[in-house]
Amino acid sequence: MPRTPQDKRALGRLAEDDALAYLLLQGLVLVQRNFLCQGGELDLIMRDGKSIVFVEVRQRSSQNFGGALASITPTKQRRMVRAAQTWLLTQKSLPACRFDAVVIDGKRMEWLKNILDM
Template sequence: MPDTRPQSARARGACIEHAACLWLSQQGLRLVASNQATKGGELDLIMRHGDTLVFVEVRHRSSNRFGTPAETVTPTKQRRLIKAARIFHRYQRRSASMWLVK
C-alpha cells in the first residue's frame, strides 16, 4: 500500500492544521482566518465561538518520546502568541468584515 502522507514538513503541517480546523468546525466554531502573520508571530487558526474569538496553536508530534505537543508551547512561545493575538485583534476590530472567511 503506498504512503499517501505528504512528504514535506510544511505539507504535513498544513494537513494537520486542516484536520484541526475541520474538527473544531464540527464542534461549532467558525473559521475567521488561518496562518495570519503579524509582527508578533504567526497565528495558526483564528476561530469564533459565539461572541468569543479563539486563537488556536496547532501542534503535532509523531510520538511523545520528547514531550507532548502542549509541552512544546514554551513561555516564550506563549508570549509571542499573545502578542500576535493582540495585534490581530486590534486590526480585526478596525475592520471586522475584512477578516471573516465565508
C-alpha cells in the same frame, strides 16, 4: 532520512486542516487562518459563540519528549499573545478571547481550551 522544510510545512498544513475540520464539527466558525505579523503567528482564529478563539495547532509523531503540548513553550506563548494583540487592534470592538490548542500526538488529537492563564 531527515525531513526537508517542504515536508514539515506540508505536514503542518495537514495537521491544521485536520484541526480546522474538527473544530468546525464542534460548531466553531473560521475567522482567519495563518495570521502573520512581525511578532508572531496564529494558526487559526475561530469564533465560538461571541468569543474569539486563537488556536495553536501542534503535531508530534509521539509523546516522547513531552509531546505536542510541551512544544508550546513560554517563548511561543509570548508570540501567540503578541500576534493576538496585533490582530485585535484591527477590530472595531474588543471581543471576549481565549487561547486554545489542538495537539496531535501520533494519531491522537485533543482540543485543549483556555491554555494560557491570562
